[in-house]
Amino acid sequence: MTVIQARDVSLTFQTADGPVHALKDVSLTIERGDFVSFIGPSGCGKTTFLRAIAALETPTAGKLEVADMTPDQARRQRAYGYVFQAPGLYPWRTIAGNISLPLEIMGFARADRLQRIARVLDLVDLAGFGGKYPWQLSGGMQQRASIARALAFDADILLMDEPFGALDEIVRDRLNEALLDLWKKTGKTIGFVTHSIPEAVYLSTKIVVMSPRPGRITRVIDSPLPRDRPLEIRDTPEFIALAQQVRDGLREGHSYD
Numbered sequence: 001m002t003v004i005q006a007r008d009v010s011l012t013f014q015t016a017d018g019p020v021h022a023l024k025d026v027s028l029t030i031e032r033g034d035f036v037s038f039i040g041p042s043g044c045g046k047t048t049f050l051r052a053i054a055a056l057e058t059p060t061a062g063k064l065e066v067a068d069m070t071p072d073q074a075r076r077q078r079a080y081g082y083v084f085q086a087p088g089l090y091p092w093r094t095i096a097g098n099i100s101l102p103l104e105i106m107g108f109a110r111a112d113r114l115q116r117i118a119r120v121l122d123l124v125d126l127a128g129f130g131g132k133y134p135w136q137l138s139g140g141m142q143q144r145a146s147i148a149r150a151l152a153f154d155a156d157i158l159l160m161d162e163p164f165g166a167l168d169e170i171v172r173d174r175l176n177e178a179l180l181d182l183w184k185k186t187g188k189t190i191g192f193v194t195h196s197i198p199e200a201v202y203l204s205t206k207i208v209v210m211s212p213r214p215g216r217i218t219r220v221i222d223s224p225l226p227r228d229r230p231l232e233i234r235d236t237p238e239f240i241a242l243a244q245q246v247r248d249g250l251r252e253g254h255s256y257d
């Protein structure tokens with residue numbers, strides 16, 4: 001079942017220095033339960049594409065459908081959760097309070113909110129930390145809390161814009177494992193922006209390689225790796241070959257010239 005469909009999506013920003021073609025003729029189909037990574041050098045339109053899916057930007061041409069709706073309808077139906085690069089937690093609210101906020105805005109009853117908060121804290125392995133304040137948690141724990149917040153209203157789609165970019169490699173490894181586990185448990189469809197080839201290959205069922213000026217898709221690689229992936233899978237020939245394909249795709253786009 002198709003969950004996200006982009007057909008010839010283009011998006012041009014008008015700036016003082018002239019038009020910036022952030023996306024040009026981007027076509028992509030994302031199926032239910034896919035884990036799709038977007039990888040490419042700075043400025044290739046990864047964030048713009050994710051924001052267009054989330055109705056935070058409007059394409060200048062082409063068609064974009066999210067759960068059979070326009071992005072705007074999907075936003076109003078709360079069809080997805082969105083995780084930003086920085087955790088963006090309010091320091092004056094506890095972790096539970098932060099997770100509760102969007103639920104309060106959406107009008108969930110208190111008992112329902114408490115139940116949902118407990119469930120998502122458990123999912124991201126933060127059970128027992130609901131009463132802490134963000135500054136009492138490590139960076140990795142804060143990012144997990146922000147994922148919990150995006151999961152709390154149980155949308156089928158999770159959009160994540162480089163959520164682990166600012167974290168060190170050891171923490172990132174652990175969060176990658178935790179995210180895969182969560183994806184397997186919940187069956188959600190995930191769109192994930194990253195700069196890291198190993199992260200994209202480790203997490204994804206589909207890797208979308210993009211290139212800049214104008215922002216476009218140069219390659220879509222379907223992963224043959226099994227869904228069960230211990231971290232050690234990164235040392236297997238299959239993983240290394242896949243990483244090489246991504247690298248070739250990035251080079252094809254002249255991304256690092």
Ligand SMILES: Nc1ncnc2c1ncn2[C@@H]1O[C@H](COP(=O)(O)OP(=O)(O)OP(=O)(O)O)[C@@H](O)[C@H]1O
Pocket residue numbers: 013014015020021022040041042043044045046047048049215
């Ligand atoms: N609001 C905006 N106004 C004008 N130009 C913009 C705006 N947002 C993005 N751009 C431009 O659009 C292009 C694509 O940006 P985008 O942030 O989507 O790239 P990205 O691949 O996510 O980059 P990064 O990896 O650095 O986050 C860039 O050239 C950027 O400068």
